[in-house]
Amino acid sequence: MDYKDKIQHYTLPELKDALESVDAATYPEREALLKTRIGLLEASQQEQEREQQKPVWHQVVFNGRGKEFFGIWIVNVLLTILTFGIYSAWAKVRTNRYFYSNTELDGHTFTYLAKPLQILKGRIIAVVIFVLYIVLTQISSVAAGIFIVAWLFVSPWLICQSIKFNLRMTSYRNIQFNFTGRYVQAFCVFIVFPIATLFTLYLTLPWALKQIDNFIVSNTKFGNKQFATELSTGNYFAVFYVAALSGLLAFTGLFFAFGIDLTAMFEQSGSFNFSTIALFAAYAVSFVIASSYYSAKIRNHLFNHSQLANLANFESNLHFAGLLWLRTSNLLILIFTLGLGLAWVKVRKAAYLAAHTKVGILPGAELSLRNELSQSSATLDEVADVFDVDVSLV
Amino acid sequence: MCATLFKVDSAMCSVVDVSLHERYLQIDTDEEVQLYEHQQLTVSPRLGRLDREVLLPSGDKLVIKQQAAINEWLDCHIHSRVDKLERNPIAIFSSLLLVPLMLFIVFKFIVPMIGQAVALATPHAFAEYASKHTLNVLDYGVLAPSTLPNSIQTELGRHLHTQLQRVENPDVTYQVLFRQGNALGPNAFALPDGTIIFTDELIKLVDQETRLLDAILLHELGHVAHQHSLRYMAEVLSTTLLLEYILGDMGGVIELFFGVSHTVIQNQYSQALETEADNFALSNLHKIGLDSNDFADAFEALASISKDEGELENLLSTHPRLKERIANARTYSKSPQ
Numbered sequence: 252m253d254y255k256d257k258i259q260h261y262t263l264p265e266l267k268d269a270l271e272s273v274d275a276a277t278y279p280e281r282e283a284l285l286k287t288r289i290g291l292l293e294a295s296q297q298e299q300e301r302e303q304q305k306p307v308w309h310q311v312v313f314n315g316r317g318k319e320f321f322g323i324w325i326v327n328v329l330l331t332i333l334t335f336g337i338y339s340a341w342a343k344v345r346t347n348r349y350f351y352s353n354t355e356l357d358g359h360t361f362t363y364l365a366k367p368l369q370i371l372k373g374r375i376i377a378v379v380i381f382v383l384y385i386v387l388t389q390i391s392s393v394a395a396g397i398f399i400v401a402w403l404f405v406s407p408w409l410i411c412q413s414i415k416f417n418l419r420m421t422s423y424r425n426i427q428f429n430f431t432g433r434y435v436q437a438f439c440v441f442i443v444f445p446i447a448t449l450f451t452l453y454l455t456l457p458w459a460l461k462q463i464d465n466f467i468v469s470n471t472k473f474g475n476k477q478f479a480t481e482l483s484t485g486n487y488f489a490v491f492y493v494a495a496l497s498g499l500l501a502f503t504g505l506f507f508a509f510g511i512d513l514t515a516m517f518e519q520s521g522s523f524n525f526s527t528i529a530l531f532a533a534y535a536v537s538f539v540i541a542s543s544y545y546s547a548k549i550r551n552h553l554f555n556h557s558q559l560a561n562l563a564n565f566e567s568n569l570h571f572a573g574l575l576w577l578r579t580s581n582l583l584i585l586i587f588t589l590g591l592g593l594a595w596v597k598v599r600k601a602a603y604l605a606a607h608t609k610v611g612i613l614p615g616a617e618l619s620l621r622n623e624l625s626q627s628s629a630t631l632d633e634v635a636d637v638f639d640v641d642v643s644l645v
Numbered sequence: 646m647c648a649t650l651f652k653v654d655s656a657m658c659s660v661v662d663v664s665l666h667e668r669y670l671q672i673d674t675d676e677e678v679q680l681y682e683h684q685q686l687t688v689s690p691r692l693g694r695l696d697r698e699v700l701l702p703s704g705d706k707l708v709i710k711q712q713a714a715i716n717e718w719l720d721c722h723i724h725s726r727v728d729k730l731e732r733n734p735i736a737i738f739s740s741l742l743l744v745p746l747m748l749f750i751v752f753k754f755i756v757p758m759i760g761q762a763v764a765l766a767t768p769h770a771f772a773e774y775a776s777k778h779t780l781n782v783l784d785y786g787v788l789a790p791s792t793l794p795n796s797i798q799t800e801l802g803r804h805l806h807t808q809l810q811r812v813e814n815p816d817v818t819y820q821v822l823f824r825q826g827n828a829l830g831p832n833a834f835a836l837p838d839g840t841i842i843f844t845d846e847l848i849k850l851v852d853q854e855t856r857l858l859d860a861i862l863l864h865e866l867g868h869v870a871h872q873h874s875l876r877y878m879a880e881v882l883s884t885t886l887l888l889e890y891i892l893g894d895m896g897g898v899i900e901l902f903f904g905v906s907h908t909v910i911q912n913q914y915s916q917a918l919e920t921e922a923d924n925f926a927l928s929n930l931h932k933i934g935l936d937s938n939d940f941a942d943a944f945e946a947l948a949s950i951s952k953d954e955g956e957l958e959n960l961l962s963t964h965p966r967l968k969e970r971i972a973n974a975r976t977y978s979k980s981p982q
């Protein structure tokens with residue numbers, strides 16, 4: 252058999268072995284043949300790898316319907332009122348399950364795993380803390396001051412617990428999310444940095460906001476895979492200042508358009524008048540404008556610059572005008588239905604966000620995924636369960 | 646029927662065949678046949694059109710599209726069925742009517758009842774601490790020592806004290822103080838322990854006319870006698886919590902809506918308490934030799950310095966409209982006592 256034909260059947264390692272053992276002085280043409288063949292195979296292998304690395308993009312789909320959710324929502328609100336708030340823990344679980352499980356990606360939906368009693372436990376703790384704080388502020392400035400200082404130190408821990416709880420209670424393809432944020436870093440990000448921006452007259456606030464987002468995203472895990480993010484501080488500054496400026500411009504414009512008279516407002520303390528209402532309206536409008544711009548741009552930046560290594564990329568393409576319209580129309584729906592449109596508002600928001608989100612999944616990604624939250628060590632879980640709580644009022 | 650089986654601890658899933666028997670649920674995978682009894686399975690409750698999720702003892706998860714047969718089999722042992730209500734048009738329609746009605750009943754009657762219960766249960770020491778604290782904060786922040794001549798302070802103080810003893814309340818020791826109101830303007834307020842503060846501006850406004858001051862004093866006494874500070878605090882607190890739980894998780898825009906609803910409800914409580922204090926004053930005026938016209942005059946003096954308020958502003962105000970309070974006092978004198 253011709254040497255050229257023979258090596259056609261060699262694998263890449265075999266070819267490399269052959270190249271080492273071949274007597275280059277005696278058979279220079281063989282050496283050349285081997286080298287070409289190796290080059291060819293290596294190129295095609297790289298091509299294959301690149302092909303595998305190319306993510307397949309999937310549109311996130313929201314399947315919830317306003318009419319259906321309205322039935323669920325209104326019945327749960329009634330039960331919440333009748334039980335004086337206790338049922339709200341069950342209502343929250345049903346609501347979250349409805350939204351998570353109606354969110355579909357690549358043919359599978361998300362799952363909300365929390366149990367109502369876990370929610371109830373967290374809320375009872377939160378209410379006790381809240382009432383304690385109110386009572387303390389009523390009787391002593393010193394006690395209230397001590398409470399606030401204590402709160403500064405406890406709240407980063409509670410925030411971490413809360414994020415952790417909510418992520419662990421979220422699963423996709425039977426794989427749970429998780430959070431690995433540590434106290435010291437949380438304390439810096441949520442307490443030290445924001446307080447430090449005070450000394451720059453809040454001018455460096457965008458930097459502090461970026462640190463928070465970075466802390467949350469880069470400490471999030473999906474199964475055994477860690478999220479990674481590369482956020483740009485410059486982008487946060489640009490977005491923040493444009494948002495603040497447009498909010499300020501809108502407010503100033505409305506202020507003069509409504510002809511708000513500040514002196515009239517202060518003459519009558521305790522009672523409201525047209526100027527107060529106009530001032531509130533101007534505030535509401537400019538707040539919606541500024542926050543819509545910030546949310547749209549930052550969400551896009553956050554999604555487009557975050558990834559799960561060797562697993563998935565994300566894309567968010569919110570438009571400022573679209574989000575502004577969504578929020579304005581939602582506010583109008585709430586006002587004209589006297590709050591009864593809340594169910595519809597929530598479904599509209601979820602559908603809008605899903606429609607502007609894509610996830611690029613690398614082929615074969617599911618092979619390397621593992622659920623890290625072991626369900627086997629029951630005793631360990633029970634101890635952790637005591638602290639596995641989302642201490643929040645809502 | 647078809648179902649998706651997720652293996653525990655991995656993202657792998659496979660399509661399996663599920664068949665239902667009277668006592669067993671049967672899963673046919675490529676390799677084996679699994680049988681499960683009802684009590685071995687953890688079934689997440691039915692909700693909307695969502696796929697049914699069933700957790701197997703191994704930790705594997707079975708996801709099945711909703712259909713009558715599987716729903717029937719999975720739900721046959723579950724007694725509490727909220728989802729039935731959530732899908733029932735009659736239940737939804739009655740909730741739609743009952744929610745506003747129940748909200749009205751809760752905020753109109755039950756929250757004030759809670760306020761009263763909390764006020765009754767609160768130890769007196771709390772009222773004392775809270776009053777001292779409030780006075781400290783006010784003195785530090787807004788108020789300044791009275792600039793009224795000492796003679797007037799002593800004279801007015803003595804007079805008001807005599808009046809106080811005529812409308813005695815053995816549970817409370819009253820005390821009258823004078824302060825310069827500054828930003829608070831012509832004003833009087835009562836602290837829960839029975840301390841009543843008049844601002845210099847108010848004394849000047851009524852031109853030291855004791856008849857008018859007495860009327861205002863009685864109104865403030867009403868606040869103390871009915872423990873309004875504590876009740877208001879409890880009412881606002883329970884409103885906050887209730888609204889949060891009823892509206893659920895909120896984001897930016899909803900928060901704005903929530904803020905306004907909260908203010909409106911809160912002000913209704915404040916207005917109700919003001920009216921109650923007015924009525925306390927009106928029913929006790931005869932004890933200090935005054936009648937309700939003196940009371941109306943006092944509020945007319947206050948009305949002279951503030952503009953008239955419309956219907957919308959009334960929703961956003963902590964006090965009832967002066968016009969109404971005056972009318973209330975005037976009609977009180979005509980009604981038989």
Ligand SMILES: [Zn+2]
Pocket residue numbers: 864865868919922
């Ligand atoms: Zn009053």
